[in-house]
Amino acid sequence: MTDTAPLRLFNSLTRSVETFVPITAGEARVYSCGPTVYNYAHLGNLRAYVFTDALRRTLLWKGYAVTHIINITDVGHLTSDADAGDDKMEAAARAQAKSIWDIAAHYTDAFKSNIAALNIIEPSEWTVATDYVPQMIEFAKTIADRHCYEIDSGLYFDVSTVPDYGRLARTKDDEGEGRIDPVAGKRNPQDFAIWRKSAPGENRQMEWDSPWGKGAPGWHLECSVMSHAKLGHPFDIHTGGIDHREIHHPNEIAQNQAFCGCSDAASGVGAGFTGARWWMHNNFLVDRSGKMSKSKGGFTTLFSLIDAGVHPLAYRLLCLSAHYRSELEFSSGTLGAALTRLKRMKKAIAVKRWQEFQETGQALDNFADIRPISIEKREDADITGVLALFDAAIRDDLNTPKCLPLVEEVLTDPTIDNRLRWHLIATMDEVLGLDLLKMDRADLRIPPKDAAITEVEIEAELDRRQAARAAKDFAASDAIRNALIAKGVDVMDGDPLRWEWNIRLD
Ligand code: AMP
Numbered sequence: 393m394t395d396t397a398p399l400r401l402f403n404s405l406t407r408s409v410e411t412f413v414p415i416t417a418g419e420a421r422v423y424s425c426g427p428t429v430y431n432y433a434h435l436g437n438l439r440a441y442v443f444t445d446a447l448r449r450t451l452l453w454k455g456y457a458v459t460h461i462i463n464i465t466d467v468g469h470l471t472s473d474a475d476a477g478d479d480k481m482e483a484a485a486r487a488q489a490k491s492i493w494d495i496a497a498h499y500t501d502a503f504k505s506n507i508a509a510l511n512i513i514e515p516s517e518w519t520v521a522t523d524y525v526p527q528m529i530e531f532a533k534t535i536a537d538r539h540c541y542e543i544d545s546g547l548y549f550d551v552s553t554v555p556d557y558g559r560l561a562r563t564k565d566d567e568g569e570g571r572i573d574p575v576a577g578k579r580n581p582q583d584f585a586i587w588r589k590s591a592p593g594e595n596r597q598m599e600w601d602s603p604w605g606k607g608a609p610g611w612h613l614e615c616s617v618m619s620h621a622k623l624g625h626p627f628d629i630h631t632g633g634i635d636h637r638e639i640h641h642p643n644e645i646a647q648n649q650a651f652c653g654c655s656d657a658a659s660g661v662g663a664g665f666t667g668a669r670w671w672m673h674n675n676f677l678v679d680r681s682g683k684m685s686k687s688k689g690g691f692t693t694l695f696s697l698i699d700a701g702v703h704p705l706a707y708r709l710l711c712l713s714a715h716y717r718s719e720l721e722f723s724s725g726t727l728g729a730a731l732t733r734l735k736r737m738k739k740a741i742a743v744k745r746w747q748e749f750q751e752t753g754q755a756l757d758n759f760a761d762i763r764p765i766s767i768e769k770r771e772d773a774d775i776t777g778v779l780a781l782f783d784a785a786i787r788d789d790l791n792t793p794k795c796l797p798l799v800e801e802v803l804t805d806p807t808i809d810n811r812l813r814w815h816l817i818a819t820m821d822e823v824l825g826l827d828l829l830k831m832d833r834a835d836l837r838i839p840p841k842d843a844a845i846t847e848v849e850i851e852a853e854l855d856r857r858q859a860a861r862a863a864k865d866f867a868a869s870d871a872i873r874n875a876l877i878a879k880g881v882d883v884m885d886g887d888p889l890r891w892e893w894n895i896r897l898d
């Protein structure tokens with residue numbers, strides 16, 4: 393399957409879908425811009441990592457050995473992309489009267505627990521920016537003479553020294569002025585800090601000695617240095633949110649061009665070298681109430697979703713139900729629909745197992761012995777149909793929304809033998825990561841933190857309601873339902889397993 397059906401991925405560099413050809417046969421090296429750990433990740437941030445996880449799992453599905461790096465930004469990211477403002481970490485430490493190291497440790501742990509809850513495979517390595525400051529200084533020294541200049545506030549990269557700055561962002565020259573506020577003394581509006589000197593009298597918790605004075609590295613420098621240190625340049629795929637296509641990644645590319653020593657603006661040499669073959673970007677999770685901004689506060693976290701009684705994998709499913717390059721609208725409605733969809737999938741599994749038990753007197757205790765079908769066996773004639781369709785969808789630039797109905801079809805198709813059904817689900821779930829065979833249906837029932845009623849009480853009320861309905865006492869049945877609604881529980885009729893109740897999310 394790997395040879396006959398290549399993976400096709402959208403490359404932001406060319407704005408087109410291209411056949412993925414790795415630099416080293418059979419291997420894929422991927423770098424994902426990680427979180428700035430000055431606060432909790434919001435749901436939008438986490439969409440970026442559900443996307444990279446879908447990418448990683450798809451590369452594994454196609455048989456590649458994957459090396460995946462995610463960085464932890466614990467220094468250098470300023471409150472403004474225009475090299476102005478404060479370091480986000482310093483500002484958070486001051487606001488919370490804590491050390492930066494405590495702030496970083498707390499939010500890094502929180503982020504990793506979000507990653508685990510969303511069933512995102514851990515990267516091969518987390519690289520922490522502050523561990524790489526000496527390498528950043530060496531990198532900066534290498535490019536300083538030909539590509540940088542020093543002003544009072546630090547060492548700046550002169551974007552006119554590389555041949556095709558901004559190619560990724562597709563900015564026109566005249567757009568630059570308005571886009572980035574000039575720092576006094578900068579040669580070009582898009583020039584950016586490689587090293588920021590501590591201002592005289594400035595009381596920074598994090599600062600290092602450098603040839604350009606005490607200070608801290610620029611944010612863009614981190615990713616160039618860590619991707620080079622861990623993956624070498626060029627590597628295969630660099631990912632990030634769509635916002636990074638405009639400034640952060642063009643700046644990384646400019647640094648990479650300078651560092652490879654192959655870049656010369658006058659002769660045009662080095663044009664096209666970017667440090668990575670593919671640059672891939674997920675679109676935004678949007679919330680009309682404007683809540684998806686970490687710096688503005690008041691945003692929605694995965695923790696708050698869990699407190700509201702929503703299983704984190706419902707959020708994962710919500711992400712997978714849209715193509716990663718489309719905007720995805722977040723609301724209690726879209727999230728509730730994803731939770732119901734996940735419950736229906738689990739319900740279909742329960743129904744099929746119940747039928748299996750009725751027919752054979754035997755049911756699997758659990759799915760521990762159900763293994764995914766190997767790549768070679770996926771081509772066997774009797775199973776090739778649905779997996780071929782699944783493969784066609786996922787290798788077409790990770791079309792997860794097209795994959796989900798295929799899973800639902802396999803879950804309910806009465807003509808599929810159950811044992812094969814479970815193998816097919818295990819196989820497809822390798823890519824989707826919804827834990828369909830691992831999770832118990834009861835796991836989806838997270839008691840909401842502030843709920844006025846427990847799950848057991850809800851079930852008991854529903855039993856009473858069912859008895860009332862059986863006795864055709866519809867007044868009593870409606871009264872029970874209304875009492876549940878008043879406690880924030882919505883009941884959906886017509887479901888024999890009575891799973892279709894939801895805690896209202898708003
Ligand atoms: P940050 O912690 O701000 O550096 O962001 C971590 C990742 O989340 C980056 O790849 C961002 O591009 C991405 N990101 C930020 N906001 C959103 C959003 N609303 N939807 C999707 N991705 C986002």
Ligand code: ZN
Nearest residue numbers: 425426615640
């Ligand atoms: Zn980055």
